[in-house]
Amino acid sequence: HTLIDYMSPLYPELKKEEKQICTTLQYEVEKFKVTFIHGQSILEKYFEEQAFTKTITGFQAFKLYDTYGFPLELTKVIAQERGFSVDTDLFEKHMEEQRALSGKKIAHEECPGEELVATTFTGYDEHISTATIQHLIVHNKSVERVEAHTEVSVITDISPFYVECGGQISDQGFLQIGSSQAPLLGLKKIGSSIAALIHSPQALSVGDKVILQVDSPSRMNTMKNHTATHLLQAALLEIVGKQVKQSGSVVTPDYLRFDFTSQTGLSSEDTALVENLINKKIVENIPVITEQSSLKKATDRGVIAFFGEKYNPEMVRIVEIPGFSAELCGGTHVRSTGDIGCFKITEVTALAAGTKRIVAVTGPAALTLFQNTFTIAKTLGQEYKVPFEKIHEAILKQKDLLKSAQTTIKTLKKQLYLLQMPHWLEKIHHYGPIPFLYLSLTDASLDDLRDIAQECMKAQPGLYFFVSQTQERTVYSVSLSPQLTQHLDLKSFASWLKHQGLQGGGTSTSLQGTAPTVALSLEHTIKTWVHEQVR
Template sequence: AEEAGLRVDEEGFRRAMAAQRERARSAQRFGTTGAEEAYRLLDLPSTRFLGYETYEAESRVVALLRDGEPLESASAGDEVEVVLEATPFYGEAGGQVGDTGEITGDGLRIAVTDAYHPVVDIIAHRGRVAEGVVRRGDAVRAAVDVERRLDIARNHTATHLLHRALRQVLGEHAAQSGSLVAPERLRFDFGHLAALSPEELRQVEEIVNAEIRANAPVTVRETTYEEALQQGVVALFGERYGDRVRVVSVEGISAELCGGTHLHATGQIGLFLITAEASIGSGLRRIEAVTGRGALSLVHRRFDDLDQIGEHLGARPGEEVERAAAAADTLREQRRTIEDLQGQLAASSVDTLLSAATTVNGVQVLASQVQAPNVDALRDMGDRLRDRLGSGVVALGAVIEEKPLLVVTISQDLVTRGLHAGKLAGDAARKMGGGGGGRPHMAQAGGKDAARLGQALASVAPLVSERLS
C-alpha cells in the first residue's frame, strides 16, 4: 500500500472488524434465517416506534408467529412473537438490549421477555401468553417495564460520557468499536494498544462522575447525516446511517449519532463505577461498568465484604487494610518458621533414614517417603543423604500441595557406571501416573496419584538392579 502511495488505516480496520463481530453475534442471537424469511414473506407495514415519548401505548396486533410460522391466535402457555402497529418497546439495536414488559387486552396478558428487529423497520415482541387468548387484529395495550428501561437509559447515557472521557484521557484514537447496554451493566469496546493503568482508570471514572454531578441536560434532535458530520457529531466507524439521523447531545460534553434511549439529564445516572478493563484483541480494549442501582448494589456488596473482613481480623472501621497487611506479614513469617522447623526435622531424621538403606548389586539404595514442606527441602534432604552414603542412590518421595513428588540423587561414581537419575526418576514416576527427568546425578518427577507414591519408591531398587546387571 505504501509503495502505491496509499495509507492503511489500521485503527479504522480494527474498529470495523469489531463492529462486524458485533453484527455477527446479533445475527446469531436472533437467528436471521427462518425467522427473517417468515417476516419478509408477511410483508408487514413498518412498526411505529413510540418509545422515545412514552412507556405505554394503545395498539393493535398485526401479526403473530410461533417458531417462524404465522398464527391467527395463541392462548395461555404459548410462546409467541407479536408484532404491533405501534409500540413503546425498544427493539435491540446499536448495542442496547430490547425492552421487556407486558401486552394486555380483554382478559389477555402477554409477558414480553424481549423485543428485537427480525427485519428492518419491524419490531417483534417475544413472550409467553400468561392469560387469555390473543388474536391477530386485537386491540391491546403495550407497557414497558419502566424501571428496567431507566436502568438501561442510565447505562446508555453513561456510555456516551465514558466515550468522551476515554478520548480525553487516552487520545482521540480511543474511539468506540462496540458496546453492550443492558439494565445491570454496560460494556464498552474501544481502540487502544495498552492496558489502562490504575491512574488512567481512576481519571476516567472521576471525569464521568464529575459530569454526572454537573447534571448536564441531555437533548435529542434530528438532522441530516451530512449536517451532523459538518457539526462534528461523533459517528461510529462501520455503522450505516440513513439520510436523516438522530443526534444525542450532552450539553458541553458530547454529541453522537444514536438511536438508543437516554435520560433527560446526566444527574439521573447517579453513580458510575468501572468494574473491569481487559484486552479483547489486538489494539482493542474493553471496559465494563455499572451505574445507578447497579453501582449502589456493588458499593453495598463491597462494604459488606469489608465488614466481614473487619470482623475476622478484629479491626475497627478504617483499620481493615492495616490489620490485613499485618496478618499477611505474620502468616508469611509463620510459614517461614514452619518450613525451617520442617527442614531441621528432616535433617535430624537423616540417621534414621540411612538405616533403611539396602544393598543392590553392591550399591547402597535408599528409597523412602518423607515429610517435606517444598521441593527445595526435598532436594536438600536428598543431597544430605547421598553425601552421607558416600556412594549410592537416594530416592525420596513426598506429597507436597496434594501432589506426589519424587527426587532421585546419585553419587558421581555410579553415574560413571551408567546410572542416570533422570531416567530412574521418570521410570519410577510412571508407577504413579506421572513422569519427569533431569540431570544424571539429580532429577525430580511428579505424579497424579499420591496413593501410588509408595509403589513408585518400591520400584527404584529393582530399576537400579536392572541397570547394573
C-alpha cells in the same frame, strides 16, 4: 517514513497521521519484544514437560497464542529447531471452540416469505403500549391463529421493547393477554418488525389487542448505563487523548463494558480523573437531548459515529449531552445526567496490544458496591483496630508478618528434615547399582520434596521417590542421579505411574505430579517395578 512518503499521494491521511502511525508501530515492536521473551520462557517450560513425547500439545500452543499472544507459526519454528512437533489439529480445535464462545458465530433465522408490517418503536417515550397483533410467527411461518400453550413470535403495530443493538441488550418484560401475563422469552428484529417470543397462555389471533410492558427497573438501569457509556467515551477523549477509538461496548442493567483502542496506557491516576469527570457531569444534571439529522450534517458538526456501524444517510439519531458529548445512537437514555446517580469503574484490563477494556457500574449497582466496600472496610478496621485510612497499611504489615512466618516455617521444616535425614538414609534399599528410597510425608510441598531429594543426593546418589499428602492434593517427586540414567528409564517409569493413577511428567532425571489418592501398597509396587526394570 519512506513508505508514508511513497503512499501519501494516494492516501493523504497517511501524512496527516504520520506521527501517530510511527508511534503505534514502535509501540507494537516493543510490545512484541516483551511477548517474544515471555513466550520463549513459557515455551522452554513446555519443552521440559514434553521431553519424552517431543510434542507441544494443541492446548499448550493455544495457551501461548491466546493468553500470551505468541503466534503459532513462531511456536512451530522454535519447536522444529529443538526437534519437537506441534499438535496443530488440536490447536485448531481449541481455536474453533474459542470462536464459538466469543459469539462471533451468530445464527440468523430466515424471515417469513410474506411482507411484514413495520413496527413503530414507542420505547423512547413509554414503557407500556397497547398494541394490535399484525402477525403471528410459528416455526418461521406466518399464521392467523395459535392455540393456548404455543411458543409464538408476536409482531404488533407498535412496541416499547428495545431489541439488542449497538451494544445495548434487549429489554425484559411481558405481554398482558387478557388476564394472563406471558413473560418475554426473546426479542428479535425481522426486517423492520419487532418480534416478541412468548409461550402463549391462551389462544391468539391476528387483530387481537395486547398490552406490551417493559420491565421498568431493568430498563431504567440499562438507560443509566448507556448514557454513562457516552460520558465515559467523552471523558476518555478528554483525559487520555483524541486517539481513543471505541472498539465495542455492552450495556446491561447490571453493568456497562467499553472497549477502546489507545496506544497510551490508562494509569490509576487517569482512571481516577475519568471517574471524577464523569461524576462531575452527573452532578451537573445536564439534560440529555435527542434529535434527528442527516448523517452528513451530524458528522460535519463533529458528532461521533461508531466505525463499522451501518447508518441511514438520510436520517440518524443524535444523543447529545451539551458541551460534553454527542454521538449517533439508537439506544435508550436517561432524561438528564443526574438520573445516573453515580459512576464507578470496577475493572480496567488490556485485551491486546493497544486495546483496553473498562467495566463500570452506575445507579443502584454502584450504590450496592459502595455499601459492600464500606462494610468490608469497616470490618477490617475493627479487626485490625485501625482507622479507615490506616487499613491498607495494616494489611501490608500483616502480609509482611505472614511472609516472615512462612520463611521461618520453611527454615524450621528444613532443619527438621535434616535431623531426620540419617534415619531416612538407613532405609535405602539397593536394586543392583541403584540405591532407592521411598518416603511418604504429610504437608510437604513439591519444593520441600525436591529439597529433601537434593540433600539425599549429596549423601547418596540414587533414585528417590517422595510423596506428600497436603490439604488440597497429593503430590509426588522423583529424582534420579544423572550417573544412573543408563540403568533406569524414567520415561517408562512415568508411563507406568500413570497407570497407577499418578499424573505428571518431567525429564530423564526428575519427575513430578499429582494424584487424587495414593494406595498403601504403592511403595511395594514401586519397589517391585524398580527391581524388575533395573538394567
